[in-house]
Structure formats: C-alpha cells, structure tokens
Amino acid sequence: MDNFIELKDVKKTYVVGDKEFNALDGVSFSIPKGEFVVILGPSGAGKSTLLNLLGGMDNATSGTITVDSENIEKYSKNELAEYRAENVGFIFQFYNILPTLTVLENVDIVKDIVKRPKSSKRILEDVGLKEHMNKFPNQLSGGEQQRVSIARAIAKNPKILLCDEPTGALDSKTGVEVLKLLKKQCDANNGENTVIIVTHNALIAEIADRVIRLKNGQIDSINVNKHPKSIDEVVW
Amino acid sequence: MLIRKMIRDIKKNLSQFITIFLMVFIGVMAYSGIEAYMDGMKNTSDVFYSENNLQDLNVMGAINDDDLKEIKKIDHVNDAERKLSVNATTDNDKTLLLNFIESNNISKFYLIDGEGFDINKSGVWLDEFYAKENNIKVGDTILVKYDTLELHERVLALVNIPDHLYDVRDSSELYPDRKEFGFAYLSINEITEKYIKSKVMNEANIKDEKIFDYAMPNFNYKDYIYFNTLMVDVDNKDNVDKVKNKIDDEITSAKAIIKIEDSASYVTYQGEIDEGKTYVGVFSGLFLVIAMLSVITTMTRVVKNQRIQIGTLKALGFKDRRVLLHYIGYGFYISLIASILGLIAGYYLIGNFFISLEMAFFEIPNGHPSMNSTSYIVALAVVLIVALISYLTCRNILKENPAETLRNKIPNVKKNSLNITTKGIFKKMNFSSKWNARDILRNKMRTITGVVGVASCAMLIVCAFGMLNSMDYFIDLQFKELYNFDxxxxxxxxxxxxxxxxxxxxxxxxxxxxxxxxxxxxxxxxxxxxxxxxxxxxxxxxxxxxxxxxxxxxxxxxxxxxxxxxxxxxxxxxxxxxxxxxxxxxxxxxxxxxxxxxxxxxxxxxxxxxxxxxxxxxxxxxxxxDLSKTKDVDGIDIIQDINALEEGMTNMLSMMKEMIILIIAVAIILGAIIIYNLGILSYTEKQYQFATLKVLGFKDKQIKKIFIKQNNWIAIASLIIGLPAGYYLTDWLFKTAIEEHYDFGASIQPLTYVIAAVGTFVASYIVSRYLARKIKNIDMVSSLKGNE
Incomplete structure (x- = not known):
C-alpha cells in the first residue's frame, strides 16, 4: 500500500523575464493509497504547481513523480492524456465546467474518454443535483457548479482526486457540503481512492489523514494525523 | 457530447459564425459566379465555333472559280467557300448585310426555326435577333433592295451564325442596333441573270441588249458574279499562318487576308472574355481575400476565446487529436456549407445573370454559365484554410501544458513595442489615446485585418464609382470634344x-x-x-x-x-x-x-x-x-447622328455598369460585415478591460469614447490607404482590362472620394456607436470573474 504516490527531489522552474524562479524547489514526499491529503501553504508556496504536476498537467523541470509505480514524468503527451482520463479527477477553484453543456451533459462528457465511467445520473443524485440536471451552468449557484465539477470528476471513477481550492469560491456552509462529498469519494471503492486537496484554509487540515505544508517551494513539514476529525466535528 | 458542445458554442457565438458563413458565402459566390460567367462565355463560343465550323481566314478580293480551286488545293486547307456580302436596304429603311452563298459548310447556320440551307431554295435565312426586333417570322416575306436589284424573299429560317455574334453597320458604331441592322443569307441563285447582265453591259458601256448578245454569244452570267469574300477552314490552328502566307503569295486577287481572330465579331466577343478575366482576377479575388482575412481573424478569435475550455478538456483527459478535431469542426462545417451554397448561388445567380446579359448582346445560342475545376478548388481551399486556421490556433493552445492553458492568458507584448508609447508624442497623449495606441500595438493582427478590410472596401467603392466617372469622362471627350460635328x-x-x-x-x-x-x-x-x-x-x-x-x-x-x-x-x-x-x-x-x-x-x-x-x-x-430627315441620297451609304453614336457607346458601357453596380453592392455588404465583425471582436476582447475601467470609476460615456476613438482611427487609416488605392486600381483596370483598341484611364470626380470616405466612415461610426451601447450593460463582477 505504501508509496502509491512518490515524489523525489521534484523541481519546477519558471523563467520570468531573465530571472529564474523555482515554484518547487526539491520536493520529496510519498502518499499511500486511500489517504485524504491536504496540502497547505501560503500564496506562492507552490501548491497549485504541485497539483498540476501530480495531475499530469505540467512537467517537472527535474526529479521523478511516481504514481502507482509508474514514473509519469516519462509519459508522452498522449500517455499523459490517458493518465488524466483514467486515473485523475480534477476539481478547480473556478469549476471549469463547460458553459454550453447542461449539467448532465457536463458529467456525461467523460463517457467520451473513460472506458468504465460511473452512471452520471446516479452521481448527480448523490451530489444533490437531481433537480438541476437539465440546467445550464449559468443557472446554478457557485456551490452547485462546484458540485457539477465534483460529479464530473467522480464519474471518471479516478484513483486520485486532485482538488485545487475546491471551497475557495464558496461560502462556509456550501464548502462543508463539498468537503463531505470529497471525503465520501475517498472512502468509496473500499477506501482505495486517494484525495489530495490544495488549500490555504488550515481548518481543512484537521480532517486530513496527512498534511503537507509547503513554504517557498519546499516542504515545510509533513504531519500524519493518526485521528483525523470528522467534518462535523470541525468548527468552520 | 462534443458535437453538442460545438453546436451550442456556435449558437452562443452566432453572430460571429454568421459572419464567417456570410463571408465565405459571398466570397465563394462572387468568385465562382464570375468564373462561371467567364467560362460559360468561353465554352459557349468554343462549342458554337467548333460545331458550326467557324472559318479560320477571311480572304477579301474578287475570288473567281480558279482561285477557289487553287485555295482548296493548298496544304492544310479543309474547305473554302465564297460569299458575296453587300449592304442592302429594306422597304422600311433598315440595313441588312446580304450574303449570297453557294454552300454552307463553313460558318454553318444554327437553326432557331425553319429549314437548313439548300442552294436551290429561294428565300432568306435571316438573323434571329433582327427578326425578333422587327417581329418577322418564318414564312413572312421581306423586300430587300441592293443597287438595282429588288428581291422579295420569303423567310425560310431564323438563324445564328458563328461569324455574326456581333455585327455593326459601321465601325464607328459600337453597340449593335438589331432593329436597324441585321444579316441575311441567300442562295447565290437569287442573283438574277438580268441584274448581272445589265451590270456587265453598263461597265462595257453597251446600251442595247441585242448588241451585247451578239458581242458575247457565250455569256454566262455566273462567271460575272463578283464574290468579295472567301472563307477558309484550316485543319489546325497551328497551320493558319502557313495557309495565310501561301494564299498571300499565290492568289493575286486576294487583296487582304484576315485571320478570324482579327474579325470584329470574334474580337469583340473575345474582348469581353478577356475583360472579364481581369475582373475574375481582380474583383472576385479581392472579395475572396478580404472575406478570408476577416474569416481568419474571426476564427482565430473564436478558438482563442475557448482557451479555458480547451484546457478543461485536456485536464479531463481528452487527447490533443480529439480536441483538434473538435475545433476544426467549428469552421469546417460552417465554411463547407457556405462554400457549397456559394458555388450554387454563384452559378445560378451571378453566372446566369451575366450570361443572360451577354446573350442579349451577342447572338449566340445555348449560352449558359459553366463551372470549372478552379471554382471547386477555390471553394475547397477556402474550407481547408478555415479548417487550417482553426487547427493552427488550437494547436498553439494545445502546445502549452494544460496547467498553463487554464490560466487566463494576458496578450504577449514585446517590451520594445510598448516602449514607443512611453516616448515622444505618445508621452503627451491623454489616457484614452495612450490606451488605444497600446491596444492597437498589442493586437496588431486584428488592427491590420481591420485596416485592410475597411481600406479594401473604400478602395472598391472608389473604383466602382470611379469607373462610372471615367466612362462618363471618355464619352464626353469622344462625343463633345473630339467629334465636333452633328x-x-x-x-x-x-x-x-x-x-x-x-x-x-x-x-x-x-x-x-x-x-x-x-x-x-x-x-x-x-x-x-x-x-x-x-x-x-x-x-x-x-x-x-x-x-x-x-x-x-x-x-x-x-x-x-x-x-x-x-x-x-x-x-x-x-x-x-x-x-x-x-x-x-x-x-x-x-x-x-x-x-x-x-x-x-x-x-x-x-x-x-x-x-x-x-x-x-x-x-x-x-x-x-440638320440631316435627320435626309435619306436616299445618291452616293451616300448612311448618315450617322452623333447622338446615336453616343447612345451606342453608352449602351455598350451600360453592360459594364451593371457589373460595376454589382461590385459596389458586394463591396458595401462586405464592408459592412467586416466593420461589424471587427467591431464585435474588438469589443469582446476589450470587455474585460472595460469592466476594470468601470470598477475604477470610469463613466460609461468615457469608456464609450475610448472604444469609438480606436475604431475611428482605424477608419481614418483605412481611408488614407483605400482612397488612393481606389484610384490606382481604377487606372490599372482601365489600362489592362479593357480591350486593346480602347485607351481609357482613371478620371475620378472628387465627389466619388467624398462618397467613399463619408460612406466608409459613417458605416464604421454607426457600428461603433451601436456596439458602444453595450458598454453600459457590462456587469463588472461577472466580467471580471468569469472566463466566459
């Protein structure tokens, strides 16, 4: 079970003008399968960069990233696309759902790329959007839109769910609902799904199995929560 | 699902896709239509010339039987036929070019109605157009007078003849007047012995027929028929010169040998095709280029605006190829449908319209437009270009990794280019000018497309009106200055x-x-x-x-x-x-x-x-x-009224005018679409910045001013380029497109420039004002937050 995800000395360097800037500067850690992980850090710490690398949306400048014993840094563009399609579910701060498709269609779209998708309708029922299935995104509230994005990610039945500030644009009540959905996904599938949340909201750390703190592109600390709180126990 | 997305995206950006549709449609229609017209002209005459065996050479001179035999013996000569062509008058003072012939294997009749040629038949094979204008039908009898010969002839048939597509009574007339002048063919047997005999007697100065009969007991009148033209059919165009030289060397009675390519009918028809070819090249090409420029800009923007969605699809795991195919589909289907409809409309509307105009002018049967492979290739190329543009734009976005794609892209600006706007006169500019100057520098392609599009339209309008001006100028020059008679x-x-x-x-x-x-x-x-x-x-x-x-x-x-x-x-x-x-x-x-x-x-x-x-x-x-009532004066062939000559010229140019009006119409439509389209593009792209300005506290009115200012600059820049370009285009067209024997040049009235300038500027201003109205509806929050 150990080291489902493993990063070794990962660097990501951006060149801005004539200066180099290390968004990630030699990051190493590992995550076992089935954990609910929170990555914390202030703005500019490298959280989103890390998530992008894990999701195969960007390449590291150096170092290795192993997921399920595969070094994804060696993947070709197409292999990366396949990796994203089959293994990773993404949830963004600003949802990134397709505005011209209805709620149901936004979730159904994964059928085009995934071999064994889950039933879109059931998932939408699970996330509480049964009534809104035929609406367009602009007819929904922010929380509802985020739930569409979660439904879409879950429909792929991914091994890893990567969430970039999933509650960032939501009020606290809606945020809690979203977190519950994510936790539920983590526990599903016999607890084999890994959820990684990037946030600067330290409260979320209390419900995590593992908390990785980043600072200036480097690991500040890694804490394993022996007894994570349930979502309802946390005072938001 | 992606197809659904595509359809809805198209619906969402309907006005831009309609623009693309219209541009491609109009561009392809204009191009293929004029092409179908020109090819139709050429094919129609090619078929007529070859099926009805147009002669290759006309030999002028008194060709006798021996000459005819000699000419027929020359290598490469397929056949030769003589005719006697004379101008005759009818009982109602019209002129008919009478052609007495022995056979009709060269320049064969195309029968509209009636029976074919037979030397033993008495009657006339009459010009179809002349008959129509004068309401003459098969079976009617007409009276023609030539010299002392008076012939009452029954109309045996109405015909078209490849040698008579265009006939004028006199070379100073330009426009055939079918009511007053036509052609007719008769059997040589219609020339009576009596007439020839009296002619020969006159020449010999013998008054008494008995003396003549005594002096010439073996007189055969047929030996004294004076054929003045011989038509020669050569086996191959390459051998025409050889035959011409041979006749020139060997047949002393051949006074002039004229290639058919130098004959008025042939030259005029061919001139019309050559003239048209330049139009095909210039106007339809220009329309297409302008349209495509606008389509390319629009398509690029449409795809670029989908950046975040492209990123999302990638993040979801769609492979590049699928995403590419999806976005290629946007322009592909629209331009495919528009191209097909453009081809159809080009053929049926434009092609047919011009062919029917021409067929009323030239007497040639079975005129119809004809679509050749160039039009199909151009239409296909248009579709492929639109697809290619979508492909390239999308590929550029796909080259980035998805993480980058999902970030809102700020236009790439080279430091140097914006540096200009911090120096010199730019320094003293007010905010709105500076903002616009920088916006233009940041969106060079969009600006260039705008300037080229609007300038081209101004140019076409100047050119179209300028052609009308120039024609008027030359008609005045010819008929008021050079011809100083009535x-x-x-x-x-x-x-x-x-x-x-x-x-x-x-x-x-x-x-x-x-x-x-x-x-x-x-x-x-x-x-x-x-x-x-x-x-x-x-x-x-x-x-x-x-x-x-x-x-x-x-x-x-x-x-x-x-x-x-x-x-x-x-x-x-x-x-x-x-x-x-x-x-x-x-x-x-x-x-x-x-x-x-x-x-x-x-x-x-x-x-x-x-x-x-x-x-x-x-x-x-x-x-x-005042000779308006003078007629039948001994020694006078015809009297021409200068006003009638002027009218002929005006009539001939009127056909050109119809073409020009079409050009103006298309130019105006294209111009309006381009201005509107670019206006929308630039508005959409600035919306985000306008929202920011709004947040900062700018009033709607101030923002509107900023927006309109840039469009006005573009319009002015376009006019500075477009107006002189219009002059040069007109001049060039008149110098190259027009038939060789004309010498026209651009002579454009100042009013034309004013119309083009004001028209273009006002159109641009109205569109700017219309779009500027949207500024007050910009929702600051959603504009700044959303990517859509």
Whole structure:
C-alpha cells in the first residue's frame, strides 16, 4: 500500500523575464493509497504547481513523480492524456465546467474518454443535483457548479482526486457540503481512492489523514494525523 | 457530447459564425459566379465555333472559280467557300448585310426555326435577333433592295451564325442596333441573270441588249458574279499562318487576308472574355481575400476565446487529436456549407445573370454559365484554410501544458513595442489615446485585418464609382470634344469624284478617309488604320492631358499614345506601311502623338497623303446641318447622328455598369460585415478591460469614447490607404482590362472620394456607436470573474 504516490527531489522552474524562479524547489514526499491529503501553504508556496504536476498537467523541470509505480514524468503527451482520463479527477477553484453543456451533459462528457465511467445520473443524485440536471451552468449557484465539477470528476471513477481550492469560491456552509462529498469519494471503492486537496484554509487540515505544508517551494513539514476529525466535528 | 458542445458554442457565438458563413458565402459566390460567367462565355463560343465550323481566314478580293480551286488545293486547307456580302436596304429603311452563298459548310447556320440551307431554295435565312426586333417570322416575306436589284424573299429560317455574334453597320458604331441592322443569307441563285447582265453591259458601256448578245454569244452570267469574300477552314490552328502566307503569295486577287481572330465579331466577343478575366482576377479575388482575412481573424478569435475550455478538456483527459478535431469542426462545417451554397448561388445567380446579359448582346445560342475545376478548388481551399486556421490556433493552445492553458492568458507584448508609447508624442497623449495606441500595438493582427478590410472596401467603392466617372469622362471627350460635328455622312465605295464634289458643296468640305493598312513592325505585319483628316475643326485631337492639339504637320504621321506605347514607337521613328490591296510600301516619320479613347491608329493630314503621291478620295463628310430627315441620297451609304453614336457607346458601357453596380453592392455588404465583425471582436476582447475601467470609476460615456476613438482611427487609416488605392486600381483596370483598341484611364470626380470616405466612415461610426451601447450593460463582477 505504501508509496502509491512518490515524489523525489521534484523541481519546477519558471523563467520570468531573465530571472529564474523555482515554484518547487526539491520536493520529496510519498502518499499511500486511500489517504485524504491536504496540502497547505501560503500564496506562492507552490501548491497549485504541485497539483498540476501530480495531475499530469505540467512537467517537472527535474526529479521523478511516481504514481502507482509508474514514473509519469516519462509519459508522452498522449500517455499523459490517458493518465488524466483514467486515473485523475480534477476539481478547480473556478469549476471549469463547460458553459454550453447542461449539467448532465457536463458529467456525461467523460463517457467520451473513460472506458468504465460511473452512471452520471446516479452521481448527480448523490451530489444533490437531481433537480438541476437539465440546467445550464449559468443557472446554478457557485456551490452547485462546484458540485457539477465534483460529479464530473467522480464519474471518471479516478484513483486520485486532485482538488485545487475546491471551497475557495464558496461560502462556509456550501464548502462543508463539498468537503463531505470529497471525503465520501475517498472512502468509496473500499477506501482505495486517494484525495489530495490544495488549500490555504488550515481548518481543512484537521480532517486530513496527512498534511503537507509547503513554504517557498519546499516542504515545510509533513504531519500524519493518526485521528483525523470528522467534518462535523470541525468548527468552520 | 462534443458535437453538442460545438453546436451550442456556435449558437452562443452566432453572430460571429454568421459572419464567417456570410463571408465565405459571398466570397465563394462572387468568385465562382464570375468564373462561371467567364467560362460559360468561353465554352459557349468554343462549342458554337467548333460545331458550326467557324472559318479560320477571311480572304477579301474578287475570288473567281480558279482561285477557289487553287485555295482548296493548298496544304492544310479543309474547305473554302465564297460569299458575296453587300449592304442592302429594306422597304422600311433598315440595313441588312446580304450574303449570297453557294454552300454552307463553313460558318454553318444554327437553326432557331425553319429549314437548313439548300442552294436551290429561294428565300432568306435571316438573323434571329433582327427578326425578333422587327417581329418577322418564318414564312413572312421581306423586300430587300441592293443597287438595282429588288428581291422579295420569303423567310425560310431564323438563324445564328458563328461569324455574326456581333455585327455593326459601321465601325464607328459600337453597340449593335438589331432593329436597324441585321444579316441575311441567300442562295447565290437569287442573283438574277438580268441584274448581272445589265451590270456587265453598263461597265462595257453597251446600251442595247441585242448588241451585247451578239458581242458575247457565250455569256454566262455566273462567271460575272463578283464574290468579295472567301472563307477558309484550316485543319489546325497551328497551320493558319502557313495557309495565310501561301494564299498571300499565290492568289493575286486576294487583296487582304484576315485571320478570324482579327474579325470584329470574334474580337469583340473575345474582348469581353478577356475583360472579364481581369475582373475574375481582380474583383472576385479581392472579395475572396478580404472575406478570408476577416474569416481568419474571426476564427482565430473564436478558438482563442475557448482557451479555458480547451484546457478543461485536456485536464479531463481528452487527447490533443480529439480536441483538434473538435475545433476544426467549428469552421469546417460552417465554411463547407457556405462554400457549397456559394458555388450554387454563384452559378445560378451571378453566372446566369451575366450570361443572360451577354446573350442579349451577342447572338449566340445555348449560352449558359459553366463551372470549372478552379471554382471547386477555390471553394475547397477556402474550407481547408478555415479548417487550417482553426487547427493552427488550437494547436498553439494545445502546445502549452494544460496547467498553463487554464490560466487566463494576458496578450504577449514585446517590451520594445510598448516602449514607443512611453516616448515622444505618445508621452503627451491623454489616457484614452495612450490606451488605444497600446491596444492597437498589442493586437496588431486584428488592427491590420481591420485596416485592410475597411481600406479594401473604400478602395472598391472608389473604383466602382470611379469607373462610372471615367466612362462618363471618355464619352464626353469622344462625343463633345473630339467629334465636333452633328452628322457623319458615309459615302458609298463606288461614288464618283464628281458626285463627291457635289456632296461637298451641299454638306461642306470637312472630310476624312480611312484606309485599312498593314504596318511592318520588324518581321511582323499588323493590321491597322490610317485616318486621313481634312475635317478641319470637325474632328479634333487632344494630347495625353486632354488639351487640344493641332494635327497639321505635312511631314509625317501621328500615332495614338497607346499604340506608341504598345508598339514601342518614339517621336522621330519611321514606320513602314502599305494600303490593303496595294503592294507599295511607304515609310513615314512619327511627328506627334494624340490620344484617342476608341481607336488606336495612325492619323495624317490630307496634304501629307497627297505628298506621298496617293490620291485623296474621302469616304466621310462631317456636317452640322440638320440631316435627320435626309435619306436616299445618291452616293451616300448612311448618315450617322452623333447622338446615336453616343447612345451606342453608352449602351455598350451600360453592360459594364451593371457589373460595376454589382461590385459596389458586394463591396458595401462586405464592408459592412467586416466593420461589424471587427467591431464585435474588438469589443469582446476589450470587455474585460472595460469592466476594470468601470470598477475604477470610469463613466460609461468615457469608456464609450475610448472604444469609438480606436475604431475611428482605424477608419481614418483605412481611408488614407483605400482612397488612393481606389484610384490606382481604377487606372490599372482601365489600362489592362479593357480591350486593346480602347485607351481609357482613371478620371475620378472628387465627389466619388467624398462618397467613399463619408460612406466608409459613417458605416464604421454607426457600428461603433451601436456596439458602444453595450458598454453600459457590462456587469463588472461577472466580467471580471468569469472566463466566459
């Protein structure tokens, strides 16, 4: 079970003008399968960069990233696309759902790329959007839109769910609902799904199995929560 | 699901896709339509010429039986036929070109109604157009008079003939008047023995028939029929010159041998095709380029605006190929449908419209547009270009990794280019000007497309109106300045000198004579005319600038500027020439140039002609007397009214005018679409910044001003380029597109520039104002937050 995800000395360097800037500067850690992980850090710490690398949306400048014993840094563009399609579910701060498709269609779209998708309708029922299935995104509230994005990610039945500030644009009540959905996904599938949340909201750390703190592109600390709180126990 | 997304995206950006649709549609329609028209013209004549066996050579001269036999024996000659062509008048004073023939295997009749040629049939095979204009039907009888011959002929058939697509009574007429002039074919047997006999007796000065019969017991009138034209059919176009030279060398009675390509009917029809070809190249090409430019910009923007969605699809795990195919589909289907409809509309609307115009002018059967492979290739290329643009734009976005794609992209600006706006005059600019200057520098492609599009439209409008101006100018020049008479009297060829003197006494001694000549230019012999003037101020001459000049040198010849230009003649050059039908060559020095809008020829004074030892026998008299009621005067062939001549010219140009009106219409539609389209594009792209300005506290009115300012700049820049370009395009078109014997140039009224400038600017301003209204509806929050 150990080291489902493993990063070794990962660097990501951006060149801005004539200066180099290390968004990630030699990051190493590992995550076992089935954990609910929170990555914390202030703005500019490298959280989103890390998530992008894990999701195969960007390449590291150096170092290795192993997921399920595969070094994804060696993947070709197409292999990366396949990796994203089959293994990773993404949830963004600003949802990134397709505005011209209805709620149901936004979730159904994964059928085009995934071999064994889950039933879109059931998932939408699970996330509480049964009534809104035929609406367009602009007819929904922010929380509802985020739930569409979660439904879409879950429909792929991914091994890893990567969430970039999933509650960032939501009020606290809606945020809690979203977190519950994510936790539920983590526990599903016999607890084999890994959820990684990037946030600067330290409260979320209390419900995590593992908390990785980043600072200036480097690991500040890694804490394993022996007894994570349930979502309802946390005072938001 | 992606197809659904595509359909909804198209719906969401409907106005932009409609623009793309319209641009492609209009571009392809204009191109393929004019192409179908031109190819239709060519195919129609090719078929008619070959199926009805148009002759390759016309031999002028009194061709007797022996000559005919000799010519038929020449290598490469398929066949030869003689005809006697004469101008005859009808009982109601119309003119018919009568052609008496022995057989009809060359320039065969195309029967519209009635029966085919038979030498033993008595009657007339009549010009279809003439018959229609004069309401004559098969079975009717017409009366024609030629000399002392009076023929009552039954109409056997209405025909079209490849040698008579275009017939005018006199070369100074430009527009065929089918009501007044037509052609008719008859069997040679219709020429009576009595008529020939009396002619021969007259020539021999024998009054008494008995004496004649006694003197010529074996008289066969057929031996005395004077055929004046021989048509030769050569086996292969490559051999025409060989046959021509052979006839020239061996047949002494051949006074002039003219290739069919130099005959008026052929030249005029071919000229129409050549003229059209330039239009195909220039206008339809321009339309297509302008349209495509706009389509490309729009398509690029549409795809670029989908950046975040492309990123999302990638993040979801869609492979590049799928995403590419999805976005290629956007432009592909729209432009495919638009191209197909454009081809259909081009053929049926534009092609048919122009062909039917032409077919009313040229007497040729089965005229129809014809679509050739170029149109299909162009249409396909348009679709592929649109697809390629989508592909390239999308690929550029896909090149980035998805993480980057999902970030909102700020336009890439090179530091240097914006540096300009911090220096010099830019420093003193107010905020809105500075903002616009930078926006333009940041969106160079969009700005360039805008300027090119609007400038092209202004150019086309100047050109279209400018062509109308120029034509009016040349009609005025020809008929008010150069022709300074009311009537031109054409004398009969066989009129006697004493009769000419009498006529001069009545109508004035302002005369001229035109000789058909052959000019030896190095080794090439070229047909031309010499206009010998003794017309005093009745026919005037101008120089290149339209100023009157005197043609009075008795030392040499004058040539027109265009002739000098095409043949490379300079002042003081000597040219060698001979009059058709005579073998003696003369060498004359060029002593001056004159401009002639209609004919590119040589002019000399009567005195100079006589100094060469050639007798001057006028063929035209110019007069300002009222001759509207004068007719049937001995020695006079026809009297031409200058107003009728002017009308002929105007009529001929009216066809061109219809084309020009179409150009103006398309230019205006295209211009409006381009201005609107670019306006929308620039508005959409600035919306985000406008929202920011709003947040900062700018008032709607101030923002509107900023927006409109940039569009006004673009309009002004476009006019600065477009207006002069319009002049040069007009000038170029008149100099290259028009038939060789015309010498037109651009002569554009200031009003035209004003119309084009004001029209373009106002259109641009209205669109800007219309779009600026949207500014007050910008929702600051959603505009700043959303990517959509």
């Amino acid at each position: 009537y031109k009297i054409n004398l009969k060829e066989d009129v006697s000198d004493t009769r000419i003197k009498e006529l001069e006494n009545i109508y004035g001694n302002n005369t001229s004579k035109t000789y058909g000549i052959e000019i030896k230019n190095k080794d090439i012999k070229e047909s031309n005319n010499i206009f010998v003037t003794d017309a005093n101020e009745y026919v005037r001459f101008v120089d290149n600038k339209g100023k009157f000049i005197k043609v009075d040198s008795d030392k040499g010849i004058y040539v027109t500027y265009k002739l000098a230009q095409t043949k490379g003649y300079k002042l003081g050059d000597k040219i060698e020439w001979h009059i058709y039908g005579e073998n003696k060559y003369y060498t004359s020095e060029i002593v001056g140039f004159n401009k002639d809008p209609q004919n590119q020829n040589v002019t000399m004074t009567r005195k100079y002609l006589e100094s060469l030892g050639i007798e001057y026998k006028p063929d035209s008299i110019y007069s300002n007397q």
